[in-house]
Amino acid sequence: MRRIESQIDTNAPDFKANHAAMSERLKEFHARQHATRFERPQRDIDRLARQNKLGVRERLKLLLDPGTPFLEFSTLAACREYDGAVPGAAVVTGIGIVQGREVAIHANDASVKGGAWYPHTVKKIVRLLDVALENRLPVIHICDSAGGFLPLQHGVFPDRYLGGRVFRNQVKLSQANIPQIAVVGGHCTAGGAYVPTLSDYNIIIEGTGAIFLGGPPLVKAATGEEVGVQELGGAVMHTSVSGTGDYRAATEQHAFSLAREIVSQWKRTPKTIIETATFEEPYYDPKELYGIIPKDRKTQFDMREVLARIVDGSRFHEYQPDYGTTMICGFAHIWGYKVGILANNGVLFNDSSLKAAHFMQLCNQNRTPLVFFQNITGYMVGREYEERGIAKDGAKMLMAQGGSVVPKFTVIANASYGAGNYGMCGRAWDARTLFMWPQAEIGVMGADQAANTMADVKIRQLQREGKELTEEEIAAIRDPVLEKFRQDVEAYTSTSELWDDGILDPADTRNALGMSISASLNAPIDDPHYGIFRL
């Protein structure tokens, strides 16, 4: 495979200006991420210490193999919700390594609102369990939650993908022969009691862990019975009387060493074999991405320059290099795994859509996972293109993409607008993981277009009523809408709402993809089959 010849001049003024802008963004991003992970009000830290509990990050350290990577999902979930008072949505999720095995981890963060489940907490847990199901990853739950956040109970409880889905997914995991362990390091009350009880194995930490359908205050209110936490649902009672708990741990350290021991008892199923090559770092420095991604989202750039800083040895075998050139298709390796890459180099036209559809079929045929790099403002519009059947060719691309049986991974590298998001495996299309770069934008249309459209509707309505508007009045209508839309399309909104699995420093993309691909190979790859292509 040949190396991409980079045309980038790292001394050019554009490169330097882009680099400065991205570095500034990343400084903010890393600071926010650090605050979400580690900064808590003193009273919350004191409360955990008083309860004799470790923080969630220390618990992860005890659980995971030292020196191995942890692919954390949606660190900044809920960052634009609840006035920013629920960092990370009060839960940590990700893929980590325990006893040399890839496992999915769901860990409540009791330093945030006692680990209560907010609507975004539930969304984040359900997503993690979907990841476990799709990739057949064993799950380790670290339970320490105050329960559903009552003032928002309708946002956590009744709907299809809310609270019940957590337990439903646990059942589906078990049914699919995927093991689960729950480490109970706090109270599991009401619905929360089902997390450890639906797990194949559970460990209760003496003194701090407890499981009950109704806690002492509720029992008192309901029946008048006065009973303490330990008698009602503590480690000793459950592991020796009720059989609800499997293992009693004397300390947190003991609990996590037991969990590790249980993982080492599991049968190892061989991973799916795909084409691999010897691992090679990219020839071009991934940090050069900072100078390649334009500081203005609207400026076009060559996605090959991005690929050169992500794939092994910067080597890329480009497919149909002279046809449908706004869509780059080709083969490369990431962490030694052979992948098929689809990357936007402009708007999707008829030829680029057909090329993408054809290439995805090739990849499915030879079981090559697909990686999408989105910088897409949409499928081309206009009479000429409708006559050529752009909607029909777009449909073919969707049919090939949605019908793919190989694992798919998506990086929203810059723009993700309109149906282009669909064709390029946006959130609804089951990418095994989907990450966003900090400057990337997502929406049905651009902020300017949306604001203009909405302002025009309003202006015309007023004109019909006989009102002529001055420039200032028009601006007064348009500007607030524009400001709101600008915020709405930002990566922070997307990641807050869990439309992605997290924002990435572009230089970390290669490792996030490598880990995602490796994890995906725990699941088998089906034989290719599709729906009807509108020819």
Add this chain to the structure above:
Amino acid sequence: MRRIYQIDGEETECWLSHDGRSMILNTPDGAIPCQLDAAEAPGGYTLRVRGRTYDMRVAVGPDATFVHLNGQTFAIGRVDPAERLAGNDGGAVDDRIVAPMPGVVVSVNAKAGDQVKEGQPLLVIESMKLETSLTAPRDGVIAEIPFAAGDSFGLKATLAQLAPEEE
């Protein structure tokens, strides 16, 4: 395709195979049976060819492999055949810049009569929320840029024209 190696600047094609008994190096001058065994020293090997034995040292770098043999060091680079044999692509370059899609001109950075270099930005267009910079396809003189900033244009409209190259 045989592999192409560059040994001290000179290209040679060869392919290593095995006939069931020993390794065979297939070269344009014929097949040479040979055997390479690791020696004790780091990077050390013993090469047996045509009844003779050579001690050699090998060091592998990212762009070339260095072989020390008979008091001489050879730099051996691997040439990608697909790249080496691709020939010159392109051929005649079009003198016109044609609109890849309908859109609006954002800015014009050159005017008729200007001497421009290949790759120099001539104008920036916007279409589908994307600003694309269109660059000179070759060195030359601008004959015409028919649109001004703010003008809209259709698909395949000529956005810039270079003066024909003089023979």
